[in-house]
Amino acid sequence: MSASPDIKKELNLTDTGHDGTPLPAGVKGPVKQPFKLYPFQWIYRVNFFGFHPFPWFVMVALLIGTLPMILYASGVPVPQMSDMPILGDIFKWLGWHNDRDLFVNATWVIWWPAFILTMIIFRRIWCGGFCPFGLLTDVGNWVGKKLRRGKEAKPISVTKFVFMAFITFLVIGYLHDAVNITNSVIMSVEFVIFFMVFAFIVGVMLPRRTFCRSFCFVGALPHLFGRLAFLGLKTDRNKCKDCKGQWCVSSTRTEPKNVTHLRKPLINSDGCPMFINVPQLGHAESNRHCILCGNCIKNCPYDAIHYKYLPPGYEILKGTQLNGYETFFTLGIIAVLAMFVALEGGLLGTWGTWINTFFEFPNTKFHWFYAGSFAVVAVIVLFALYFFVTAISAAILRINVKRALVYFGYAYLPFCYLMFFRDILVVYFVDGSFVQVWLGQGPQWFMAIIPATEIFLIVISVAWSMFLTYRLAELVWVHENPEKQVEWEDALAGAVPHFLLIAFMAWFWLDLLFPHLSERFTVVGISPWVPVAVPIIVVILFAIAYWGKIIKPLSWELENE
Amino acid sequence: MGRRWVYLVVAVFALCLALPVLAHKFPIIEYTYVGHIWEEAYTMIPRQPVVDENIIIKAWVKHPNETIEGNVTSVFAVYQDRTYYEWFGGKAYKNPDWLLMKEAYGAPTENHDEFETDIVIEQQGSYMVTVDWYENRQYIGQSMHTLDIETRTLGPMFIIFNIVLILGVLIGVKAGVLT
Numbered sequence: 001m002s003a004s005p006d007i008k009k010e011l012n013l014t015d016t017g018h019d020g021t022p023l024p025a026g027v028k029g030p031v032k033q034p035f036k037l038y039p040f041q042w043i044y045r046v047n048f049f050g051f052h053p054f055p056w057f058v059m060v061a062l063l064i065g066t067l068p069m070i071l072y073a074s075g076v077p078v079p080q081m082s083d084m085p086i087l088g089d090i091f092k093w094l095g096w097h098n099d100r101d102l103f104v105n106a107t108w109v110i111w112w113p114a115f116i117l118t119m120i121i122f123r124r125i126w127c128g129g130f131c132p133f134g135l136l137t138d139v140g141n142w143v144g145k146k147l148r149r150g151k152e153a154k155p156i157s158v159t160k161f162v163f164m165a166f167i168t169f170l171v172i173g174y175l176h177d178a179v180n181i182t183n184s185v186i187m188s189v190e191f192v193i194f195f196m197v198f199a200f201i202v203g204v205m206l207p208r209r210t211f212c213r214s215f216c217f218v219g220a221l222p223h224l225f226g227r228l229a230f231l232g233l234k235t236d237r238n239k240c241k242d243c244k245g246q247w248c249v250s251s252t253r254t255e256p257k258n259v260t261h262l263r264k265p266l267i268n269s270d271g272c273p274m275f276i277n278v279p280q281l282g283h284a285e286s287n288r289h290c291i292l293c294g295n296c297i298k299n300c301p302y303d304a305i306h307y308k309y310l311p312p313g314y315e316i317l318k319g320t321q322l323n324g325y326e327t328f329f330t331l332g333i334i335a336v337l338a339m340f341v342a343l344e345g346g347l348l349g350t351w352g353t354w355i356n357t358f359f360e361f362p363n364t365k366f367h368w369f370y371a372g373s374f375a376v377v378a379v380i381v382l383f384a385l386y387f388f389v390t391a392i393s394a395a396i397l398r399i400n401v402k403r404a405l406v407y408f409g410y411a412y413l414p415f416c417y418l419m420f421f422r423d424i425l426v427v428y429f430v431d432g433s434f435v436q437v438w439l440g441q442g443p444q445w446f447m448a449i450i451p452a453t454e455i456f457l458i459v460i461s462v463a464w465s466m467f468l469t470y471r472l473a474e475l476v477w478v479h480e481n482p483e484k485q486v487e488w489e490d491a492l493a494g495a496v497p498h499f500l501l502i503a504f505m506a507w508f509w510l511d512l513l514f515p516h517l518s519e520r521f522t523v524v525g526i527s528p529w530v531p532v533a534v535p536i537i538v539v540i541l542f543a544i545a546y547w548g549k550i551i552k553p554l555s556w557e558l559e560n561e
Numbered sequence: 562m563g564r565r566w567v568y569l570v571v572a573v574f575a576l577c578l579a580l581p582v583l584a585h586k587f588p589i590i591e592y593t594y595v596g597h598i599w600e601e602a603y604t605m606i607p608r609q610p611v612v613d614e615n616i617i618i619k620a621w622v623k624h625p626n627e628t629i630e631g632n633v634t635s636v637f638a639v640y641q642d643r644t645y646y647e648w649f650g651g652k653a654y655k656n657p658d659w660l661l662m663k664e665a666y667g668a669p670t671e672n673h674d675e676f677e678t679d680i681v682i683e684q685q686g687s688y689m690v691t692v693d694w695y696e697n698r699q700y701i702g703q704s705m706h707t708l709d710i711e712t713r714t715l716g717p718m719f720i721i722f723n724i725v726l727i728l729g730v731l732i733g734v735k736a737g738v739l740t
Contacts, residue, residue: 075714100611147735168574184609186711190719197723198574205570205739215574233726 009403020037035419059135066132066192068104072099073189084242095434100185105433107188113429116221116421120312127212127219128273130292133199137211140203153207158275161214166329169217173336202539213289223288224326225332225417227410230308233297234282234288239304247271248296248305250345265358272296280304282546286321304449316410319475321413327409330416331386332388337419338508339371345512348374385504389497395495397473399480407476411469411498415505418461451520454513462506463542469495469502611713612685619665620692620704621675631696635667635676642687644705660687667692685712 053209071078080099082091096102116124127134144153171470202211212219222229251271272278276294277285287310296305316322342348388407430436439446447552473494477486514520518528610616622633638661647654667676682688688708693703733739 143731144734148730164568184711185611186713186715190715192716194723201727202570204730204734215570269678339668358701 001172004507004519010474037098053362056135056138058130059132062130063135066106069099069103070189070192072104073185074193095437102187104185106429107192109433109435113424115218116424119222119225120417120421121230123229123293124212124219124222124229124289124291126222127209127216128293131212131218133195133218134209134212134291135218136196136199136208138204140205140211141208143200144204145206153205155207155275156210156212156214158213160390162379163325163329164214165217166325166332167218168215169220170329170332170336173217173222173333174306204284208270208275210275210293212291213274220329221420224329225413225420226288226290227316227326228312228417229287230309230312231292232282232308232314233278233292234304234308234310235279236304236306237279239302240279243302243304246279247299247301249276250297251299256414270295271299281305282308282310284320286315286362288315288321288326313410313413316413317471317475319407319479322406322410324406324409327406328383330412331411332379332413333381333420334416335382335503336375337416337423338378338382339375339425340380340503341509341512342374343371345515385501389501392497393473393494396497397477397480398461399476400496403480404476407472407479408469408498411465411472412502414464414468415461415502418457418464419509422457424510426450426454445526448521448524448526448531451514452526452534455510455531456535457505458509459539463539464500465502466495469498511538604697609709609711610682612712613679615679616708616710617679618644618690618708619670619675619677619705620690620706621672622694622701622704626651632697633674633676636695637667637676637678638664638691638693639680639682639708640689640691641684642689644722650700659675662688673711683711685710686703 019536039062063494068081069077072080080088082088082096082098082102091097091102096105118126141153146149170474199211199216202215249272272295273293274289275292276289276296281287281290292307311317339348342351348370351374355370355373386409391401391405394401395406397404430439439449473491474488475489477494478484483547510517521528521531566650575636580616581643620635620637622635639662641662643658643659643660645656647656662679662682663678667678669675675690686709688710690708691708692704692706694703730739
């Protein structure tokens with residue numbers, strides 16, 4: 001029985017498909033999307049003589065925009081962008097005197113912090129819509145196909161090799177920061193050029209975006225932190241029941257036959273470049289690999305896939321595809337971050353002096369060894385502590401330790417992300433950059449902005465991680481005992497050992513970064529209680545609003561499934 | 562073998578990214594305490610300086626406990642650090658070798674107790690900057706800072722290696738070895 005005209009109007013249902021053709025009786029028409037804050041969908045539907053300009057247009061523009069800087073910084077005699085009439089004046093106003101300054105600032109002061117910031121909202125949109133390395137992988141695909149006379153490369157197991165991006169991130173992240181290549185233009189340029197070459201050759205050898213899914217160490221970050229992101233894709237599984245082709249995954253070169261078109265599919269686009277099980281996306285399949293390229297939206301004739309705002313940590317709270325790789329990657333990043341904090345707080349200097357009593361290294365050029373050995377010890381200590389507290393939690397909750405080891409690691413994700421962001425904010429965005437010069441020129445209280453932000457991030461990350469620990473204790477208990485109801489006292493007791501570990505990590509950060517906390521603020525005329533009290537008040541207000549059901553961010557989707 | 566060569570690709574990738582990092586000088590900033598002077602010195606450029614670039618070296622004098630009120634003067638000296646180490650019997654022996662490149666009085670800037678000078682260096686390598694501080698012509702201490710000057714061009718090995726890598730993969734795919 002079809003819906004009445006009033007209901008159709010209310011639900012925005014129509015009697016025709018997107019191409020205006022009448023639909024068979026009983027078939028619901030497409031839901032007209034009211035304008036919301038995520039107007040990306042229409043961008044992906046732009047069809048310009050069969051060519052879909054976004055996101056290729058943006059990627060090509062970024063690649064072309066980057067090349068003059070890279071060439072100049074590599075010593076090739078090309079005209080400098082900073083010598084051009086208006087552009088040059090803007091650069092000089094920013095304190096950039098030539099294209100070498102431009103390259104370093106564009107890469108490390110603008111792109112890197114912006115990339116870290118955007119992934120909490122838009123997850124891997126950088127990979128799908130902007131990344132020049134992704135573009136080079138696509139070019140590599142095209143070249144590889146030509147070399148194979150039209151045949152696609154054989155795919156590798158994307159699940160088997162997915163951990164390799166994590167490993168490369170940890171190795172390169174360490175090398176990158178232990179020897180501080182961000183201050184060196186030529187090293188940064190070599191780094192970028194080699195990364196481009198690698199993206200291209202993997203694109204030649206392996207199909208689609210295997211590079212992005214399994215090898216790209218930059219993409220490993222939004223993969224992990226995207227677990228906390230707000231925006232994602234969700235499939236209407238009811239519309240997939242009668243689907244005969246799964247064009248969202250496989251792509252099609254011709255218009256699908258014998259299909260009731262709810263919208264006109266855009267042919268000649270590839271299927272899912274990340275090999276995601278799109279019909280289950282947002283349900284049994286996680287959004288962690290989704291690069292928001294929109295190919296599945298373009299290909300689906302049923303209009304089944306849509307962008308949705310999801311509660312932060314939605315997939316974690318549902319327990320979607322939780323795995324040990326991500327857990328241990330999270331802890332590995334925290335250990336490497338501890339190395340940076342030790343460097344900032346002076347602990348690494350003490351460590352180096354202690355190491356020197358055994359090895360007698362001749363000079364500070366062995367900084368990489370001090371930093372590396374500290375990172376290794378931090379990894380061992382953190383993993384040992386994590387195993388220990390998880391074993392206690394498992395004993396309290398009477399659950400399987402192996403499952404608990406996988407689940408509870410996600411509780412540290414907010415702490416990991418926000419401390420990563422703090423590090424990028426201070427070390428890349430502010431220290432030694434034009435931002436620091438600007439802050440120094442303002443009123444005296446400007447100097448309190450960064451430390452206050454750091455404290456804010458530490459407090460919020462601890463509260464968020466503790467909240468997630470509690471919810472994960474509930475989840476792991478429910479997954480172990482599917483037919484029983486969990487009591488909040490039990491979940492809280494199971495979460496307490498992890499609360500203590502999170503509190504210990506927060507103390508480590510605060511103690512090393514702010515040994516003279518009160519001085520940092522009183523010197524600029526601000527009570528040291530203000531930067532501590534503000535985030536605590538925010539957390540309390542949020543807790544009251546959440547448990548008082550004034551806001552229901554986490555109950556949107558979870559209760560309906 | 563299957564597709565285990567993928568591991569090899571990643572290992573080569575990580576190694577190749579590490580090589581240029583290890584091949585270059587490490588831009589570590591050193592701080593030293595000399596007498597009562599708490600020293601800070603840095604170039605005005607937030608990145609590593611390069612050859613043939615006009616480098617402005619700034620330094621300021623600051624006492625940790627009291628204010629310096631007298632007439633402060635500074636003398637900047639830039640040395641090429643050609644120091645090398647010899648390992649013998651499991652121990653490192655230092656052979657210091659500093660070559661003076663420039664010596665000049667620091668010009669005072671708008672900020673109190675801050676001085677600067679500039680220099681153009683034509684050769685890549687490690688350099689040492691010393692600043693001798695005087696208050697009312699009385700020597701009060703020395704601050705010291707390392708300055709690494711890096712090359713401006715990509716190394717020939719880097720370029721050749723990348724070209725060989727690309728050609729190797731393209732030929733391998735064409736020949737059906739890398740499928």
